[in-house]
Amino acid sequence: MTGTPSRRRHLSALRTPLGVVTALLAITVLVLAVVAPILWTDSAKAVDTDDILAGPSAEHWAGTDNLGRDIVFRTLVATRLSIELALSATLIAVVVGLVLGVAPQLLGRRAGRLVTASINIAVAFPGLLLALFFAVVFGIGATGAVLAIGLAGAPSFARLVQTMVAGVVSLDYVAAARTAGVGRFRILVRHVLPNVAEPLVVNATIGAGGALLAFAGLSFLGLGVQAPAYDWGRLLFDGVSALYVNPGAALVPGLAVLVTGLSFNLFGESIAKAVGVPTQGTALAPRTVVAPRRSTDHAGPATEAPVGGTDDVVLDVRDLEVAFPGADGPVQVVRGVTFAVRRGEAVGIVGESGSGKSLTALAVSQLVDDLGQVDAERLRFLGEDLLTSDTAARRKMLGTSMAMVFQDPMTSFNPTRRIGGQLAEVSRHHHGLDRKQAMARAVDRLGAVRIPAPERRARQYPHEFSGGMRQRAMIGMGIMGSPSLIIADEPTTALDVTVQQQVLDLLAAIRREDDVALVLISHDVTVVGEVCDRVLVMYAGRIVEDLPAADLATAGRHPYTQALVAAVPSMDTALDEPLAVIPGRPVDPADVPPGCAYAARCPLATERCRVEDPPLAGDERGRVACWHAGEPIEPMQLSTTRTDVP
Template sequence: MTATNLLPRNRRPADGPSPGSARTKRRRRPGLMLTLGLTGLGLLVVLAVVAPWIWGDRAEELGPSVHLGSSGEHWLGTDALGRDIFARTMVATRLTLELSALATLIASTVGITLGTLIWVSGPRIRAVGLRVIDVMISYPAVILALAIAAILDPGPKACVIAIGAAGSPSFARLTANLAASVAGRDFVGSARLLGVGPLRLMRRHILPNIAEPLLVLLSVSYAHTLMALSGLSFLGLGVQLPDYDWGQLLAGGLQSLYTNPVEAVGPAVAIVLAGLSASFVGDGLAAAANRSRRADAPAKATKPAEANAAAAVGTAPAVPDDAVLVVDDLRVLRKDGTALVDGVSFHIGAAEIVGVVGESGSGKSLTAMAAARLLPGGLHATARTAELRHPDSAALDLVAPGAENAETRRRLAVEIGIVYQDPSASFNPALKLGGQLTETLRVHLKASRREAREQAIEQLDFVRLTDPASRLRQYPHELSGGMRQRAMIAAALLTRPRLIIADEPTTALDVTVQAEVLRLLRAANERDGTAMLFISHDIAVVGDLCDRVLVMYAGRLVEELTAEDVREGRARHPYTQALLAATPRLDTAAAAPAESAGGPEASAGEPASAEPVRTLAAIPGRPPQPDERPPGCAFAPRCPQVLAACHDTPPPVHSPAPGLSVLCHLEQAGARTGETGTDKPLEAAR
């Protein structure tokens, strides 16, 4: 089904649990825990403020009755000097909470700063820093605290520094891991394209989006810090006389545990209740968290595949004078030398829409991101030519190393617009839309806030987003998926770029919204004459929207053909044929009744032009991994027309007509079965 067959979108009921559903009932417990925790901590804070005024004198008053048990006058008895244990426990609340808060502040500040600096540093410093954090966190925090406290003089200062330093690795590792997950989001890539520096990138785009899990760790760390500080005071390394906290009171109570056990009850209960309150806050925040957090999977170690290079398209096609993007022999490589994109060559002319189609893992998005200089970490691109051309200025080299100067960043931000696949990841959820849409105009085109706002409203109106002025004051989560994708298209069009890269912009949307998004992209192309690189899994959509189509398989460009050839089923490569055979077509359904009504006999008298019923074909197997490509054609293990040479010999490039190319042995052998889109080539595969 192509986009032209889709109906306008209708309003759908909002999803979500009813007030009495089981899902809503399950949410009550985390809210209760958070309420209990905050209430407990609030009462402790109030007690810390008022306790010295109410019980301060009584806590220091010496009495004749020593080691007295619980009584109406002394609820928790008295100590060895006759002082009231209950009053001293209440007064010790202030110092205990203050020291715990200070140690937690040191741990969080040092850890978050360290994790941030490690992430914004270069890859070598980052690798060494992460290993150092792993070594530090492998030791228990109490052991590190004891070692630091033993080196320094015993006292509250040494105790706080020791616990703060021992707790910082946990914050550092969490910050670094969360920053790594958020750094791969689309809005971070857009910020880099705008030229945002590393420190501002962390402060503005990354830290606000990892604040929630850091806050959870902060509350849990406070509970651990309070217990660790009490433990050090209990061992005599913390608070020293005449000052006292709960840990020191607990140590004094344990000295008379067998003669007067009630002395240890007050500080012990206080430590447990304070720790539980902080833990409840952390657990409640963790249970209520609703932001998705993704961890990057570790890269699989692979071996270089030098033999794959021979199968690359060797020569770029003739490039017109008005070409906007020119790519010749593009390769995207991992650090170990494995080619994820292997020798791709193409060009995009002015006002032309070029589609790239292929299965997942074929290298479509990597090719597009290499053109925008937005490759993920650990990958780098090389090419004989990779240029973004402008009639009034020099061509911009898109793969030149060390070319991240201010002018390069400005041209990338102004001349390339990107529409990402997932609308929920297109914008920074911590910032309002207005600042994000107008940033490029204000930073690189020096537009005033008023001018940038007016242009943003104009583009939002062009993409038919209702009430565009009020949308600028909203956060991304206040918009639906289709509205966010419209806003992303508006952001890509704001600078009137020469090239738009649309990386599967309709994948995360329902079919009715997909049609609207495709119509907007076509309208933008016709209004501004913008060149477009459109990436999709759907070859039918590509054939309907684009002027030319590039088919990629296993990191290589296997065929280039016109959109008319795609619509008419005139593909030549077996892989393109398979994609067409696996695509549903509405115009073949009419043949079904004729065959089912009378069987073969009834259809014998039909005209020869009658189209038989066509069933969808599945492509057997799966594409090879980049380090497991065969020396010959990568599609050979799945191809129903495979020849002996396909397994061992790289297929040559053939150009059956100007502007067309196919990477296949069948062209040379003359063994083609016929026009593609037919079922005969895939019958053996089924």
């Protein structure tokens, strides 16, 4: 049943002794808040001047106040006002905190930083000082106290929301929505807020207990509820004056505040412990690849990116650079990347982690983080300049003509929305289809990516799909339009070998049938060599070799390319010899050495390599950036670990 796991996690809080007790207490208090004023208001108002400040008795269990009114009845009746004021203050805190927490995602970078700085300053102040400050500003009375406590609690909720929102917006399904051209506000409402609602409600429950205590404190200080109205704090204030005559006048309302506050806090914490997002791990398995049919129309030697105007060029990139702020200035993580992808062509990008593969793809798809700076001599997709100002037309083009398949299928979809609805959103947003037509298109695309029973699956949530089915559904989202380019970033990561083959076969079939260009990013040179027409080898943020995929295994000319190929075991690998390794560590983007970045790890490096960076030069065999391109490397240089390299 849909939603059952979530309900079960909530109900599991009631299976613990603490959860049961606190839940019963909280329910009892809420019931009293409703029925107590109806049943006992008259008894609470009854004045008996002959029985002033009387001690506990059978008639008055906790004695009477300075007008002879029953303390227990007044405490019970005060439950409603105390709970109403506490919940009102909590609601203000949550609403204001929610607005402030999401503001940095809706506003520009400068305004967002200003809001964040304001939240940080407000959080640094003790909540009690803020409450007293706002109480003075808004004036004495219940209304002023509600505003004071609500605004004093808002910064902590804002910090919580800001942290949770930042975690959600970094996930792939939000990036996919951006690629589809969905606006910031819609992303916030449809994708972000549903995923932070659960922890926000839990924390609001805990916060209600704190608001109750804070409100009782203000009323006790004379800044909250004023006579003749009374809440628990006001009763406590009145009871303290007669503490030595009748201690019950102060103890009973004080006990009500204590028990109710603890019940809210502990019940919220019980739910918080029970509610969690389950994680699923999939063991990594060796990769098996079946080569799809290759496109021969566009194969051939790789050269410089076309200067422009070629009809079959889908993506044209020239001197692409991506930089992020660093402690000592901008850090360039992508440095002068140049390549082109033609219609129906499959281009693979390989390299170690941190080589700039994924950031190159994100820059092309306009998904680089706001802090990142993207520059290029040319960055064109289907002839459109991606370096110009963002427009609705360009977002529509990216959303329909470029498909992005992310690395982790679990984060590719919004876990709170059904699969069909997420796919249908693309057609509703870009194709102008109504809800029924868009859902029919989504079901059709799920069937196109070979998901069985697509109508039933379209009504399911992402957690009900296996890893391979989620990845296929993500590809289905990409082909909701008519893509000219599919960018697949490690699409087979953490999938078993059978599912890997199915995903790769699916991408190959889509490419073959619709003449779609493919950019495949992977650590696995075997996958890229079998699937792609051309291979770009990246190291330290730049392309060090561009060669035909058929030459990757045997004719790579850059030492790094040869090392990547040699590091993949094969059936011919000698079992009694050390495995080939690449010595040392990848270059830190913030500290790229002069000369060739690979020189410190290269067995062929000379002094020239350490002082002069080789250009990416092209000939009939491709492009390579190396002063010793094609020179042979002894097998022993690839099969032993060098310990002298830092």
